Amino acid sequence: MTEDTAQPTPRRKTISSPYIHRLQRRHFLLFDVLPIIGTAAAFAFLLVRPFGVLELALLFLMWLVTGLGVTVGYHRLFTHRTFKAAPWVAELLAVLGSMAGQGGVLSWVALHRRHHEYSDREGDPHSPNLSGGGLAGAIRGLAHAHFLWMRRHEYPNIVHYAPDLIKDRRLVRVARLYYYWVALGLLVPAVLGGVLSMSWTGAVSGLLWGGFVRIFVLEHIVWAINSFLHMFGTRPYESRENSHNGGIFALVTLGESWHNNHHAFPESPSFGLDWYRLDPGYWLIRLFAACGLASELKVPSQARMSAKRIA
Template sequence: MIAEDNHRNGDLLEPRRKTISSPYIHRLQRRHFLLFDILPILGTACAFAFLAVRPFGVTEFALLFSMWLVTGLGVTVGYHRLFTHRTFKAVPWVAGLLAIFGSMAGQGGVVSWVALHRRHHEYSDREGDPHSPNLSGGGLLGSLRGLVHSHFLWMRRHEYPNVVHYAPDLVKDRGLVRIARLYYYWVGLGLLIPTVIGGLVSLSWTGAVSGLLWGGLVRILVLEHIVWAINSFLHMFGTRRYASRENSHNGGIFALVTLGESWHNNHHAFPESPSFGLDWYRLDPGFWLIKLLEIFGLASDLKMPSAPRIAAKRISGNTEPVGNAA
């Protein structure tokens, strides 16, 4: 993950190069890894230590939950379903808000995130996949090494997908590029908001610090490990309802906490679908938000797969009923 203004770098303007690798980019990746992957771990340790000064209360829970929900929906509905896979259309101001909320998650700027995820789908569980857990050798040791790589360590240093190749539609969107260039400011805003609210509610510096820790750093840690688990554990474990060429699985028990992302096999089988659950009884909060936006005229052109297409991809022997979320 690197700052989005690097798409102007001359190397990135070579459309036939799918990835870019340079010492400069790797330095940016290490910096991002330290700031947004390591620092939240330290911040979480500080949050528990700070309990001796200020106990965890209603304000801390409200900030943690609300900031997790807003930024999590920014990632799954904005970064993933809207910008990466274009599963629906949103009015410009909604799209902009989703990009900002996703940026607050600290998982990379929107253009970089989209380019990485599109490359993941192109090479999923094959050489070229940035974060597959299945390319580190066989046996228990290989599996453990793959899980650690895909869940966490791959972000330290990796080939950077050429955004001109993988995300030309986003690079042409001037408003989105402006938002992407301010990525670090949006992350800072995501830390400032719970800090200010915590301080105002408690009228104390301890409330402000507690807000920063629980609504900011702990929230980043919780959300990023939820997202990373999709790439790591659900490419090794879970159920498979539909045929797809990679090793994706569903983890329905985690549907709510992942905001619908844990229907991962469904998603890889039908990446154009705004619904990852595909059926009304498969919990998918991200899709619920999209449908709510549609009701208010803020989202349109939801690309739902047809029932015959869903049935055609169902793995033989799976006796679950096939529905259509449309």
């Protein structure tokens, strides 16, 4: 075959190597297993300092801002490009999402785009529906999708899945500092706890409740969408995978539990789609738009939603 007729080598969609698997195991231990230990330590520390208003406020505040960083920043802005944001808003959302400890923004986006490409089929990194039939298969699938898949998996090629993001120098700079942002997410509640209580016990309690417990809670909320909402819930819209809505969890998931809606219309910044379906992530995007900080919100038309409605 001559050079003129040679076909270019297709770009690899995934990368698998011992080095990457070591990084995955390290991340799994640091940011998936360690928060479990930190949560246990938080309850043990109640013997030293009771849970009070300060701990509740730090847990809630840190959960809210990092959770919005994930749903509005990582998911709706960077993965699906459902709206455009002012550069400083995009950077802030990327930092807050990084503080959640769920992976750097580029890796998170690449994984989620691959999930949508292969959702509930071979190639989906965290489907609960590919582990066999019956009760045993369902339990294996839920355990895999909820938690265990992160120990070791094929790494999606960022050059293939996120070529738009690697052209953004600001975003790449944020991604390179991922571990520092996670550390900042632990430092902030520790400092606030210490300063507001003027005690070392307040600093430790802030670290535990606003740091480790917050990461633990937010992680399991997000993972439950990957696992349980691909097996249980309602399906008002046609979609090729097994996604479901769990409206009862709309507030605690910041709107992410309208999962069938999202898979049916992944380009939409609104996951609830209707005004009466609670979607705090979309409320923030609308606030940004009202302040001139967001634009080009791609909400689907009523005609398009009606065409896909099945229930």
